[in-house]
Amino acid sequence: MGEQRWEDLFADLDAQMAMQNRLEADAETADRTRREQALVGWVDRVIGHRTQPLSLVLDGGVIIEGAVRDVGADWLLVRPQSGGEDLVRTAAVLSITGLGRRVGSDVTSRRFGLGSVLRELARDRAPVEVVDRRGGRSAGTIDVVHADALELARHDLTEARRAENVLGRVIIPFDAVSVVRRR
Template sequence: MRWDLLFDDLEAQLGTGDALERDAEVADRTRRERALLDLQARLLAQTGPGAKPLGVVLGPREVAGRLLDVGPDWALLETGPGRELLVALAAVRAVRGARPGARLPSVVARRFTLGAALRAVSRDRAPVELTDVDGRARTGTVDVVGADHFDLAEHPGDEVRRPGNVTGTVLVPFSAIASVRRL
């Protein structure tokens, strides 16, 4: 009888050790997988049906909206019916209301950068409001988009880009962009 109790005790200890080792391995693998997730993957999980509004902190201001899409260095927020805001992820200081989870982007989505999004805005020739990381707003039309910057022809937002309406041109590095909104 004593031997049975001894073997039962040893078996229980071994089982407990195996369970603890398994739990530690699962926790370690979970930490490693989470360490590979970037902001794009976390924000992609906040899009789609049933997406809740988020608060996106951009320097001195916070913008509320529902995430429509996310690229490797930008996010598109719907801030009201028909009002979309292109946000540079480098300008994001915090996101309020994000739920847990992540969704990996497609290969195409990983390549559609802020420059590509700004080139699409430039093709439309629509007036925009640019807000920089310091909170300063400018209006005009995106003229030329380079690898890491663009030219903004400044003019009042309620006027079309015509030589007589342009008050100046400003070169804007992507790193200075907080958000761009079509007017």
Template sequence: MRWEQLFADLEAQVAEQEAALEQAEEPSRTRAEHGRVLLADRLRGAVGHELSLRCPGTPLAGRLVDVGVDWLLLADGQGRELLVATAQVTAVGGLTSATAPASGPGPGEVARRLDLRRALRGLSRDRAAVSCLLTDGGALTGTVDRVGADFVELAEHPLDQPRRRAAVTAVRAVPLTAVVAVRTALPAVG
């Protein structure tokens, strides 16, 4: 009987030590898991929520619609969309406690893998009138004419006029590193 008591005591001590080790490792595991979370995953957990962004030149805000590899899409209260270069975001407010799982194959994932250049090419194809917000705090208005490897070319014209030769006041090439965001024009009323 004494042996059984001794073995029971030893088993209890080992179980207690294992539980203590596991409890001590839990914060390390949690920190390691947090260390693998990308900003894009953190942002995807807030899709549908209102966010405020600090960016060079201007604060931005809106409901988060989607997140890509180097961009995020906001919708403002006026019906405009705002394509924001993630590299220009210095702080995000309004995040929820949710974090989306890391991206994997599935519906909608193709769009998320498209980079900022491809998203801008979509605006060029659609001939959408936009305001291009720049890191120096300035803004250019007009239509995206073309997107190169490291620049976007904008035909400047008033937002209330279509891109016609007579309306274009200048054509400017803007390095992608200088683009904070591209905002679509207000929807036409009528």
């Protein structure tokens, strides 16, 4: 009977030690996970969910529901469910729903900034609608892209950008832009 007590005692100690080791390993894993998550930016999460439907709330009360197609240094290109393409300035994003835990790689994002993309739109003479951070809308064609602003020739989007159709020009600083819509 005495021998059984020793075996029970040792078995109990072994079980306690194993439980303690499991708890320490779990705590270490949880701590490592928290440290790794602290290094992940929200854009990295967006990159990991490309082509999946997301909902973005932007400055100015703009809500975009669609799939992110491309990511740049300070912008997202979203294909809204309503059609067209929306060039979203990342600084204008207030919240995102639809993201899981997956994280994308920086390799899949483009290094060039918003100004470079806007210059391409200007070169293509693409009609756009610019929505500013307070929700104001300006429609027309980007004529010039400066270091920190775009110059828009305002005209009805159903009309070509011709001198007689231009209603005026407006300069919009990049910092004021929420989204540039191309339909």
